[in-house]
Amino acid sequence: MQQSPVLELQKPIVEIRNVSFGYEAARPVLRDIDLAIERGAVVGIMGQSGCGKTTLLRIIMGALAPTRGEARVLGRATGELDRDALYAMRRKMGMLFQFGALFTDMSVYENVAFPMREHGGLPEELIHDLVMLKLQAVGLRGAAHLTPTELSGGMARRVALARSIALDPQLILYDEPFTGLDPISFGVIVRLIRELNDSLGATSVIVTHDVQEALGVVDYVYFMAAGRVIAKGTPEEIRASPEPFVNQFVNGKPDGPVPFHYPAPEYGADLELAGA
């Protein structure tokens, strides 16, 4: 079972093999997903809202176990881990939630210090220096004393980012990091994702439906629809994809394989023209 660390480093950091999952047995949300995420890359998992991206992310972080197939993260199958082993694995991962999920009863400083306090047993001076380091990395050292309610959406996202890299994770997961940001904040977050990934020597997974924006950030893309991976490749390959669904998404066309109209009875019948 135990492999040499060198071999481990050459293997993908996340390997999803043939994974299916459903919250209820009758309705599968993920079907036969296969993907591999190489170390050091920034990888996008893209697709329409409701196609199962967040669910896939929950499987990667071990919050859900696949119904079928295997999810290997950092060399271990997440489905087989007990609580302690799972928590040990999560200390090497950082996760940015969609709306930041900052602790509203703590200051910015305490939010970033939280993972260090819970796990480190570090002396207070060291925690202070580390918090300042992380806040400096996201440009918010001056905001350390503020509370989360005093922050704008973009700033809150950056603080959450600082918190998720507090323990220098090997793998950083982002759930819809671009939603609801103004163009400047968007630019800042895009730059930070790349900078932090490279400076920490980490691997990043970005789950998003903001396809056009995200294509400019990532090295590799998995494109999902209705619980399946329907396309994969570099951003150039995805932009040039002949797959009509991907094409509709990349170009933001209102009608296509994803119809403009929600399924409905004949328009005439609904207007009761038939009866007249």
Next chain:
Amino acid sequence: MSRLASVRGQIERLGSGLSSQVWRVGFASRFLAYMLLHSGTALRRFHLTIAEIYFAGVLSLVIILVSGLFVGMVLGLQGYETLQRFGASESLGVLVALSLVRELGPVVAGLLFASRAGSAITAEIGLMKATEQLSAMEMMAVDPVARVVAPRFWGGVLSMPLLAALFSAMGVFGGYLVGVQLIGVDAGAFWSQMQAAVDLRNDILNGVYKSIVFGIAVTWIAVFEGYDAVPTAEGVSRATTRTVVTSSLAILALDFVLTALMFTGGNGQ
């Protein structure tokens, strides 16, 4: 035919409602067991629990003190009114103190605690869940039950007996104000009869036990409802309402059971 179907439907709804309630009690019990097992953090890092005692206590303190005063004053008025008909108005102190220590202190303080602190605990935990703060914690390999829920539980459990005691003390003071200062019952008789008649074990300790049991019940319900809330604004508001209703009923029902157990055996002899 359709009538039969509707009766059947009602019975089915009743049955499924009942069985889902039973499931909920089961979940709540498992939750309690898990929380007790993972209370190490709350007790080892006791400042976390102290902060919650402060939160629950400060929230409830003013309402508890004011209510205690008024309840005691009403007891003074009503008690005097009745006692003087039998020429026993010197026993006013006994009546006020026993009513408060045995019943009104734990019960009314418990009801106030449920609606003030209990609802706040539910809303706070529910909102943390709705805004993914609990998931975020779990992703940082920190158990939210150990870090967020258990300190609030212990904070509530430890506050409640103190609040009930304050309520009773305030109530006795209110009774004294009305009985002695306003109506003119003899102060010496008021206090000395009270001192002679109130028994430490039978009355005071039993009242304290009650307040401990109520504190556990209310806080357990409050943290469970918060943790179990549907993670939306509406879900949290429903959970908050459920906390107040369920824990108030629990207090009254438990009070009957405890009173029956505590005071029937002793009085026979």
